[in-house]
Amino acid sequence: MNPIADVVVGAESEATVVVTRDITVRHFHEDMPEVYGTPFMIYLMEVAATQAIQPSLPPGWVSVGYEVNIRHLAATPVGRTVTARARVTAVTDKLVTFEVQAHDGVNLIGTGTHTRAPIDLARFEKGLLGPGPDGESGSQP
Numbered sequence: 001m002n003p004i005a006d007v008v009v010g011a012e013s014e015a016t017v018v019v020t021r022d023i024t025v026r027h028f029h030e031d032m033p034e035v036y037g038t039p040f041m042i043y044l045m046e047v048a049a050t051q052a053i054q055p056s057l058p059p060g061w062v063s064v065g066y067e068v069n070i071r072h073l074a075a076t077p078v079g080r081t082v083t084a085r086a087r088v089t090a091v092t093d094k095l096v097t098f099e100v101q102a103h104d105g106v107n108l109i110g111t112g113t114h115t116r117a118p119i120d121l122a123r124f125e126k127g128l129l130g131p132g133p134d135g136e137s138g139s140q141p
Contacts, residue, residue, distance in 0.1 A: 001058070003057060003061050003118050003120070004053075004057070004093075004096060004118050007056045007118075008056070009089060010088060011052045011053060011056065011087070012052055012086065012088070013048050013050075013052035013085075014048050014051075014083055014085045014086070015051060015083070016082065016083045017040075017044055017081070018079070018081050018082075019076055019079060019081075019104075023037055023040040024036060024037055024078060025037045034077070035075040035076055036080075036082060038070075041070070041072060041084070041109065041110050044082060044084040044102060045068075045086060045101075045110065046065055046116075048085055049063075052087070052098065053118070061119065061120055063096065063117060063118045063119070064116065064124075065114070066115045067115040068112070068113075068115075069112045069113045069114070070110055071112055072110050073108060073109055073110055073111065074107040074108070076109050080104045080105055082103070082104050082109065083102065083103050084100065084102040085100065085103075086098040086099070086100045087099050087100075089113075095117055096116050096117075096118065097115045098114045098116070099112075100112055100113065
């Protein structure tokens with residue numbers, strides 16, 4: 001079974017957020033500007049990418065971030081709404097690549113590429129537990 005057989009180039013989605021103080025750089029570093037933080041912009045781009053392919057994945061499958069190549073182009077103050085868009089540009093046997101961008105209603109604030117790897121969630125989580133005393137993966141201590 002190829003879990004990404006139904007993912008198509010051109011699939012798109014978007015995600016939005018209103019910038020609040022808790023997602024600004026100043027919230028974490030008082031001596032920095034009160035503007036939308038780069039990690040939050042990247043996360044919003046990842047959310048848009050996830051939404052673009054999730055309906056095409058088999059039940060029990062999700063996607064995880066594999067690679068991020070983003071430029072943060074402009075500062076966004078508190079109160080603006082940021083919209084991130086993701087469009088599938090390539091699908092291989094194990095990875096899905098996206099063109100991503102973010103806009104705050106005034107400026108294009110971010111652009112780049114993002115790659116996600118679809119995974120079987122139950123198998124992934126079982127592997128996180130590591131080998132147990134019997135040597136079997138997923139055994140709990």
